Amino acid sequence: MGYLKRRIFQGMGAVLPNSYVQGFLTASLYQGSLKSVCSPLLNCYACPSALFSCPIGTLQHFMVTGNVPYYGIGTLSVIGATVGRMTCGTLCPFGFLQDLLYKFRAWKVSIPVWTRYFRYAVLVGLVFIIPYITHENWFSKLCPMGTLIGGLPWVTMNVNVRSMIRALFWVKIAMLLFFVTTSTMVKRPFCRAICPLGAISPLFTKSSFLQLGWNPDTCTRCGKCQKICPVDIRPDRNWTNPDCLRCLDCTRCPSLKLTTAFHRQPFGVPGASPAGVTVAGDLSGAAAR
Numbered sequence: 001m002g003y004l005k006r007r008i009f010q011g012m013g014a015v016l017p018n019s020y021v022q023g024f025l026t027a028s029l030y031q032g033s034l035k036s037v038c039s040p041l042l043n044c045y046a047c048p049s050a051l052f053s054c055p056i057g058t059l060q061h062f063m064v065t066g067n068v069p070y071y072g073i074g075t076l077s078v079i080g081a082t083v084g085r086m087t088c089g090t091l092c093p094f095g096f097l098q099d100l101l102y103k104f105r106a107w108k109v110s111i112p113v114w115t116r117y118f119r120y121a122v123l124v125g126l127v128f129i130i131p132y133i134t135h136e137n138w139f140s141k142l143c144p145m146g147t148l149i150g151g152l153p154w155v156t157m158n159v160n161v162r163s164m165i166r167a168l169f170w171v172k173i174a175m176l177l178f179f180v181t182t183s184t185m186v187k188r189p190f191c192r193a194i195c196p197l198g199a200i201s202p203l204f205t206k207s208s209f210l211q212l213g214w215n216p217d218t219c220t221r222c223g224k225c226q227k228i229c230p231v232d233i234r235p236d237r238n239w240t241n242p243d244c245l246r247c248l249d250c251t252r253c254p255s256l257k258l259t260t261a262f263h264r265q266p267f268g269v270p271g272a273s274p275a276g277v278t279v280a281g282d283l284s285g286a287a288a289r
């Protein structure tokens with residue numbers, strides 16, 4: 001997918017799920033039938049213009065009410081089994097915001113791969129266990145996307161909401177500012193280290209219908225794919241990396257292309273293992289990234 005095409009998709013992913021403009025004009029929430037649809041994006045349902053519900057909000061709602069979140073898990077499973085993490089790479093508004101912020105001229109740093117494990121702690125702790133015990137949506141209370149498109153608009157529009165500001169609001173603002181700032185220096189820090197949706201969707205990457213294919217015969221190991229990758233993956237070393245967003249930016253290189261689970265070697269080149277490069281010319285057994 002070309003750079004411009006992905007940006008257009010990301011723009012649509014930000015605008016279309018938030019197109020209930022009336023919500024801002026009347027300071028109200030959309031309550032129609034679409035609100036029961038769980039979108040595969042981190043997009044706060046409390047935004048005045050939001051049409052759909054957030055999958056993480058849905059999971060928490062079921063935990064708070066003491067029910068198994070079949071609906072949220074089922075929706076995420078169907079989407080994950082089909083396109084893998086492509087919704088993260090091409091549609092999610094908070095991923096888009098982080099991609100844009102990284103364009104700023106700033107000191108650039110890498111974060112260690114092990115930071116990805118925080119996402120699982122956030123998922124288990126803040127989305128499942130703590131909401132179940134406390135009957136409160138703790139991830140949503142702290143979510144920076146919720147603060148950006150839900151909390152801030154409401155505080156700006158509604159004097160009653162403003163009067164209810166407590167210390168927690170300033171904690172949320174601090175977290176939002178932290179991720180906005182770090183996103184100028186680190187590629188998608190929230191997606192890679194914190195997002196609970198980013199903990200669920202990688203479970204499907206290796207088995208999803210859409211797959212990435214790599215050609216060891218033509219790859220020169222130049223590493224340019226990692227430089228343009230929004231999550232710092234080096235697909236020539238592990239093209240089935242679970243963290244791959246299927247954004248397809250790297251398919252600008254002719255040695256990589258989108259394929260399907262039924263045609264995992266679209267270049268017709270057998271003998272390469274995604275777990276570590278085994279083809280002649282690179283015996284480094286390099287790590288996944």
Ligand code: SF4
Binds near residue numbers: 040092093191195
């Ligand atoms: S991992 Fe990133 S892109 Fe994916 S849902 Fe979370 S915030 Fe959005």
Ligand code: SF4
Binds near residue numbers: 254
């Ligand atoms: S896949 Fe393409 S961009 Fe990546 S290392 Fe190989 S030749 Fe370079």
Ligand code: SF4
Binds near residue numbers: 225233248251
């Ligand atoms: S490996 Fe390629 S498709 Fe996957 S996230 Fe990186 S650039 Fe996008």
